[in-house]
């Protein structure tokens with residue numbers, strides 16, 4: 683199964699992509715996570731990406747497409763994948779179409795998680811991430827059992843630099859201008875499913891499972 687998760691920052695793409703990956707055993711690819719990893723490793727690509735990420739801007743398309751191109755060639759993508767946070771521009775979507783066409787495969791569905799701006803801001807400001815394993819938490823909606831510590835590995839939780847309020851406004855603007863047009867792009871292809879992201883994590887996952895079971 684080849685799936686794209688679409689939605690504004692904080693919509694729950696990462697949370698739901700992990701749920702799908704665990705239950706359906708599909709490879710989860712998050713461009714945001716790849717960028718954070720190469721940043722931490724201090725590679726020149728990682729440091730270049732950081733300049734954009736910290737300002738709430740998108741990393742340039744050529745760099746992002748190159749990363750995804752390599753990632754999709756890995757063996758664990760043969761059976762399928764969930765793209766979380768890619769594509770984010772029409773140029774990226776077209777590059778993905780070309781890539782899949784060359785591999786003689788196609789997308790099964792695009793799940794668009796929708797929610798209103800005020801909720802987005804609450805989601806992002808409360809987001810905390812494990813520095814060790816990357817697990818996602820929320821101070822109010824999905825708190826860890828012990829404050830500041832990861833339930834899975836005991837790692838320290840931190841707030842992303844780009845999750846602070848000033849940067850969020852920029853990211854929402856970028857989403858509206860550059861990413862939102864993808865909704866119509868995939869609607870025109872007939873593979874878009876929009877779900878209500880204002881429900882609980884379990885509620886959203888239930889809706890996703892209904893859609894997935896429809897195409898399995």
Ligand code: ADP
Nearest residue numbers: 692693694695696697805809819820823882883
């Ligand atoms: P995205 O990958 O779209 O940016 P995340 O999955 O990281 O979104 O979710 C953003 C924050 O909101 C995280 O802290 C996560 O724990 C929390 N969250 C995700 N889905 C829900 C939900 N349905 N209800 C409440 N909180 C949620």
Ligand code: ADP
Nearest residue numbers: 691692713714735739740741746767768769770
């Ligand atoms: P969120 O969970 O808030 O949706 P991500 O973790 O997916 O954010 O991405 C964090 C940042 O990494 C983005 O704000 C952007 O700067 C960069 N990024 C991630 N994916 C892409 C992409 N497909 N194209 C360009 N930049 C990206």
Ligand code: ZN
Nearest residue numbers: 812815832835
């Ligand atoms: Zn952890």
